Amino acid sequence: MSESVVCAFERTEKGRKARREGFIPGVVYGKGVESVSIKLEQKDFRRVLQGRSMTSMFKLKLGDKVQNCIIKEIQKHPIKGEILHIDLQAIDRDEVIRLKVPVVFEGREKLASNRYLLQEFINEVEIMVKAADMPELISIDVGNRELGEKITISDLSISDDIKVLHDDDEVLAVVSAAKVDIKADSESASEDTAETDSNSGSESDGNEG
Structure with missing residues (x-):
């Protein structure tokens, strides 16, 4: 699968404010890379995630710099399921991770x-x-x-x-x-028995006539 590019912006505000403005707050860090607080546009980030494994690599554009990243952690709201925060790890293609x-x-x-x-x-x-x-x-x-x-x-x-x-x-x-649904099988058997008894009763009535 080809690598996609997602744009990020440096973040100075708190995560809650970034979310209110339609962004996903996060942080990017890595070996020899200074940790930077960032924010990502939700639509842009979903486009990258769509159909991809969490372990797939993508390119992050932050200002004039483009670097390879993977997702290390995603924090989600326990009920709504919305993304609250994301950790990205910047990596070199030759780096063992x-x-x-x-x-x-x-x-x-x-x-x-x-x-x-x-x-x-x-x-x-x-x-x-x-x-x-x-x-x-x-x-x-x-x-x-x-x-x-x-x-x-x-x-x-x-x-x-x-x-x-x-x-x-x-x-x-x-x-x-696989577990067998004993109740369902029992009800099915009972229905079959009832149907047989009903047919037998009908035949008996017909013979008496």
Whole structure:
């Protein structure tokens, strides 16, 4: 995915005032970079986030300077869900960085067809990688897994350029049996029985005639 550019402005006012004016308050920092309070236009920032992983790199234009950044943290309102504050990390493409990457489990439909479900324990992994080689996500196909089978860190297909900061035997997920809705099955069986009894009664009435 190509890198997008988002414009930022230096911020001197408090975050609340910036939000009232339609901006997202934040801060940008990094190795050898002075920490700067910034504000971003909400529409511009949403355009960059749309369809992107939190770990994807984008270009931040601050004044005359353009630098590569990743999102380190987003603070959101617990009820409204609006963005309250954002932390950005300025990085060099050759810099080795530490970050968390989401794990995407593919093949759930196939598990469901076998009346299995995937019980997740970990949905992101922490890695160290050169910024230029940073993956947006790590995917694994679980469609052919059997009941009770564990998916561990060692099952992930990861480039040798990436260092995973987890033990190989750490469990990401387990294939479990899907719960059967006993109440629904019971009601269905009762309806079938009632329908059978009704048909039997109708046949008996007809024979008496």
